[in-house]
Amino acid sequence: MSKPNRQELLLSAPSMGWLIVFFALPCLLTLTLAFHQSDLRGGVAAGWTWDTVNSLADPLYLPVVWRTLWISTVTTLLCLALALPMCWCLARLTPRWRNAMLLLVVLPFLTNFLIRIFAWRSLLHPEGPVKQLLVWLHLVGDDVLLLNNAGAVLVVMIYTQLPFAILPLYASVEKFDFTLIHAAHDLGASGWRAFRRVFLPGVRQGIISAAIIVFVSSLGQYVIPQFIGGTGDEMIGNKIVQRAFTDRNLPLACALAGALLLCVMVPVLIMAWRERKV
Amino acid sequence: MERKKGMKRFPLPLIITVLVLISLHAPLVLLVVNSFNASRFGGEWEGFTLKWYEKLWQANEVWESMLVTLKIATSATLASMILGTLAALALHRCRSWLQTAHHTLITLPLALPDILMGMSLLAMFVALGVETGMLTLWIAHTTFCLSYVTMVVLARLQDFDFTLLDAARDLGASRWQATRRVLLPLLLPGILAGGLLAFTLSIDDYVITFFVSGPGTTTLPLRVASMMKTSRALPMINALSTLMIACTFILAAVSFRLQRRNRAA
Numbered sequence: 001m002s003k004p005n006r007q008e009l010l011l012s013a014p015s016m017g018w019l020i021v022f023f024a025l026p027c028l029l030t031l032t033l034a035f036h037q038s039d040l041r042g043g044v045a046a047g048w049t050w051d052t053v054n055s056l057a058d059p060l061y062l063p064v065v066w067r068t069l070w071i072s073t074v075t076t077l078l079c080l081a082l083a084l085p086m087c088w089c090l091a092r093l094t095p096r097w098r099n100a101m102l103l104l105v106v107l108p109f110l111t112n113f114l115i116r117i118f119a120w121r122s123l124l125h126p127e128g129p130v131k132q133l134l135v136w137l138h139l140v141g142d143d144v145l146l147l148n149n150a151g152a153v154l155v156v157m158i159y160t161q162l163p164f165a166i167l168p169l170y171a172s173v174e175k176f177d178f179t180l181i182h183a184a185h186d187l188g189a190s191g192w193r194a195f196r197r198v199f200l201p202g203v204r205q206g207i208i209s210a211a212i213i214v215f216v217s218s219l220g221q222y223v224i225p226q227f228i229g230g231t232g233d234e235m236i237g238n239k240i241v242q243r244a245f246t247d248r249n250l251p252l253a254c255a256l257a258g259a260l261l262l263c264v265m266v267p268v269l270i271m272a273w274r275e276r277k278v
Numbered sequence: 279m280e281r282k283k284g285m286k287r288f289p290l291p292l293i294i295t296v297l298v299l300i301s302l303h304a305p306l307v308l309l310v311v312n313s314f315n316a317s318r319f320g321g322e323w324e325g326f327t328l329k330w331y332e333k334l335w336q337a338n339e340v341w342e343s344m345l346v347t348l349k350i351a352t353s354a355t356l357a358s359m360i361l362g363t364l365a366a367l368a369l370h371r372c373r374s375w376l377q378t379a380h381h382t383l384i385t386l387p388l389a390l391p392d393i394l395m396g397m398s399l400l401a402m403f404v405a406l407g408v409e410t411g412m413l414t415l416w417i418a419h420t421t422f423c424l425s426y427v428t429m430v431v432l433a434r435l436q437d438f439d440f441t442l443l444d445a446a447r448d449l450g451a452s453r454w455q456a457t458r459r460v461l462l463p464l465l466l467p468g469i470l471a472g473g474l475l476a477f478t479l480s481i482d483d484y485v486i487t488f489f490v491s492g493p494g495t496t497t498l499p500l501r502v503a504s505m506m507k508t509s510r511a512l513p514m515i516n517a518l519s520t521l522m523i524a525c526t527f528i529l530a531a532v533s534f535r536l537q538r539r540n541r542a543a
Contacts, residue, residue, distance in 0.1 A: 004372065004376040008371075008377075009376075011365075011367055011368035011371070012364075012380050014364050015362065015364055015365035015368070015424060015428070016365075016383060018361055018420070018421065018424065019383040019384065024383065026399050026401060027398045029398065029401050030394075043404070044404070044405065082298055085290060085291035085294040085295065086291065089292050089295040090295070101295070101299070104299050104303070107303075107526075107527070107530065108303055110526045110529075111522070111523055112498075112499060112522055114506075115502065115522060116306070118519065119306055119309045119519070120305055121506070122308060122309070122312065122512075123305050123308055162302070216390075219391060221393075223485060227503075227506065237391075244397065244400065244489070250400075250404055253397060253401075254397070257397040257398065260393070261390070261394055264391060264394070268386075268390070271389070272385075
């Protein structure tokens with residue numbers, strides 16, 4: 001490691017300055033605002049206090065934190081369960097087909113996030129096609145609601161997060177040596193056994209990064225519970241928005257955001273530490 | 279032969295892949311079909327119509343939002359292209375402790391959920407007494423686009439042959455001339471690809487925009503969100519979505535072309 005010279009300082013200054021002022025400082029400010037109280041006009045009162053942080057222990061927030069954690073965990077697991085066989089399949093196709101399939105995976109992901117959520121709202125609508133199909137198949141009754149419940153939130157979460165799982169996983173599956181699978185077959189392993197004992201350990205790195213990326217971005221989700229879920233499906237993100245905009249209690253919103261930031265930093269730091277090791 | 283045998287032995291992944299690909303596209307296909315459906319709720323097909331497009335054409339607030347979105351996306355893309363290119367050059371060329379910090383600052387915004395960036399920027403603007411509006415939107419969008427542009431340009435720089443710059447200097451070019459006449463033209467496809475990504479992300483963003491937008495700066499995603507709350511506007515969203523999906527496909531095709539030409543060069 002050398003000392004930075006003048007040219008390096010000039011090159012780095014614009015972007016570093018921008019990110020310090022508009023990213024690092026705001027994050028630190030959020031953490032410090034959590035130790036203030038709001039004043040009556042929706043601003044921040046002077047003076048330091050533990051009250052705002054203590055109010056996070058309110059029984060109102062505990063179920064929300066729990067729900068945020070389980071929805072994110074289940075989303076991560078199901079995304080991996082779908083992404084693994086997909087990447088296995090993609091890697092074994094001819095390059096032409098593989099590129100076409102990858103494009104098909106990425107294209108819906110490029111469509112506006114809110115429009116994809118709207119699409120699911122019309123799909124799961126009481127008069128929408130999914131409901132009609134399920135009723136026709138006699139799988140659900142006429143009065144079952146597909147929207148505004150935790151199941152719907154999970155489905156749409158998986159829908160929006162799946163590319164985040166497929167892309168990092170595919171990067172490591174592409175490097176996997178598939179002749180090892182043939183070797184396993186020749187040695188008498190069944191397809192499932194070869195998948196579990198040879199393929200899964202081989203792409204461990206990709207599985208871990210995919211899991212961390214999906215989990216972290218699920219933790220901060222609030223748009224999907226807001227538009228797809230019911231009142232009982234709120235996550236931490238929804239509470240942050242309500243405190244900031246409905247109650248105009250900025251310090252409490254900052255305290256919640258600070259708690260989320262600390263939750264998120266654990267997996268992010270694990271990822272950073274692993275990258276340095278590799 | 280070998281490849282086929284493996285597939286046949288294990289058809290489950292193929293079935294899952296096909297089913298997932300169908301369900302990835304089915305919701306979007308439904309939107310496009312419903313935008314031509316005379317039925318208001320799209321429960322069943324009641325005949326072909328263009329009336330939702332007509333209504334959309336007359337909805338002035340949608341086009342005002344479109345204008346705001348394009349203004350923000352263009353200005354944020356330009357700013358992040360400049361900042362991101364400089365950042366990528368610094369990260370690629372220099373190896374001091376400063377760049378370790380620089381790299382962390384660039385990658386952290388990619389790792390943190392959007393809501394945290396939105397909330398912390400809002401906290402700062404409120405603390406400083408800055409009115410939310412065009413300026414705060416531009417700042418926020420430039421901030422989240424910056425990291426993506428840097429990553430794309432940095433990837434391009436891996437393939438760049440820096441001896442070309444030395445050659446230009448040996449032939450008598452000044453440092454500035456070598457940068458402007460050799461480095462920038464060769465790097466341009468990478469910078470443009472980064473800019474295109476930034477533009478797409480800026481148009482798409484709802485979460486961060488929601489926190490830092492003010493009165494009169496309703497972007498298109500914010501407009502769609504408020505339209506979703508009134509059932510009268512729902513068929514118009516189908517029409518708007520169809521137009522936006524078409525734009526996305528065109529942009530994707532352009533960037534695909536750009537990258538392929540770059541690879542050939």
